[in-house]
Amino acid sequence: MSTILILGATSAVAGRIAELYAEASTKEQSHQIYLIGRREDVIQTVSQRLGETVVGTDSVDFVDLSATKLCIRKAFEVMGSFDYVLIAHGVIGDQILSEASVEEALTVIEVNYTSVVAQLVTLTTLMANQSAGKIGVITSVAGDRGRPRNYTYGAAKGALNIYLQGLRSVRWGSGLEVYTFKLGPVDSPMTVDHEKNVTFSTIDTVAEKIVQAFESRHYVHYIPGYWWFVMWVVRWLPEPVFQKLGFLSDR
Numbered sequence: 312m313s314t315i316l317i318l319g320a321t322s323a324v325a326g327r328i329a330e331l332y333a334e335a336s337t338k339e340q341s342h343q344i345y346l347i348g349r350r351e352d353v354i355q356t357v358s359q360r361l362g363e364t365v366v367g368t369d370s371v372d373f374v375d376l377s378a379t380k381l382c383i384r385k386a387f388e389v390m391g392s393f394d395y396v397l398i399a400h401g402v403i404g405d406q407i408l409s410e411a412s413v414e415e416a417l418t419v420i421e422v423n424y425t426s427v428v429a430q431l432v433t434l435t436t437l438m439a440n441q442s443a444g445k446i447g448v449i450t451s452v453a454g455d456r457g458r459p460r461n462y463t464y465g466a467a468k469g470a471l472n473i474y475l476q477g478l479r480s481v482r483w484g485s486g487l488e489v490y491t492f493k494l495g496p497v498d499s500p501m502t503v504d505h506e507k508n509v510t511f512s513t514i515d516t517v518a519e520k521i522v523q524a525f526e527s528r529h530y531v532h533y534i535p536g537y538w539w540f541v542m543w544v545v546r547w548l549p550e551p552v553f554q555k556l557g558f559l560s561d562r
């Protein structure tokens with residue numbers, strides 16, 4: 312039996328991942344899933360879809376750090392341990408507004424970075440005595456290089472990548488494994504206003520790849536995998552060349 316905590320369970324990608332775990336749950340290898348997210352009505356809809364694999368739900372705004380901590384502790388009391396934890400929430404925000412409004416900039420950083428760090432501190436404290444356990448966090452290729460289109464969001468995801476790198480090292484060999492899932496663009500509610508092109512993946516594709524990646528012994532995954540090569544090039548482009556490439560340096 313595996314216990315699975317999903318934070319940000321109202322996310323379309325997280326909801327599909329939860330479904331995949333519920334579908335894979337059998338008598339021999341059963342899964343228990345605990346869902347925490349912001350919108351109670353969506354959490355209940357997701358929970359009903361998953362059926363009896365769900366052993367608990369909670370709704371909380373992750374910007375409320377102490378309320379979120381209590382929810383995670385409650386989930387731990389119910390489950391006894393966390394075999395898998397997925398942190399999936401995020402907000403892209405309004406890039407142009409974030410350049411003029413301190414509130415917008417800090418909200419984007421708070422949701423995508425600060426709230427996740429707070430959750431990781433609570434989780435690693437609770438899981439300290441477990442001999443095994445996996446924590447996976449969804450970040451973004453936007454965290455690999457600051458671009459005019461989304462650099463406030465990208466900076467928060469990039470900071471999160473560094474935090475996860477450090478945490479992974481500290482816990483290396485302890486049994487607690489820390490995964491970074493760097494997603495390319497996905498056709499999900501987050502990008503509903505974005506013009507779609509060939510770089511967009513489907514929710515089903517990325518959800519399946521994240522479930523597979525959680526079983527590998529590699530800890531940083533570009534999803535889909537070809538983003539590793541794309542971002543390697545984008546990361547190392549010299550600044551003068553980068554600025555000449557409108558598809559990267561324009562809004």
Ligand SMILES: NC(=O)c1ccc[n+]([C@@H]2O[C@H](COP(=O)([O-])OP(=O)(O)OC[C@H]3O[C@@H](n4cnc5c(N)ncnc54)[C@H](OP(=O)(O)O)[C@@H]3O)[C@@H](O)[C@H]2O)c1
Pocket residue numbers: 319320321322323324325348349350353371372373374399400401402403422449450451452493494495496497498499500501502
């Ligand atoms: N879609 C993409 O192109 C893309 C690309 C790279 C990375 N990602 C990352 O992938 C993850 C999943 O996103 P998605 O594509 O599934 O989009 P999504 O369906 O819009 O999911 C984002 C989720 O974050 C939740 N959230 C935002 N602020 C929150 C807060 N203060 N407290 C609690 N929950 C909050 C939202 O909750 P509500 O339901 O309450 O609004 C929503 O469920 C995110 O981390 C995102 O940054 C997405």
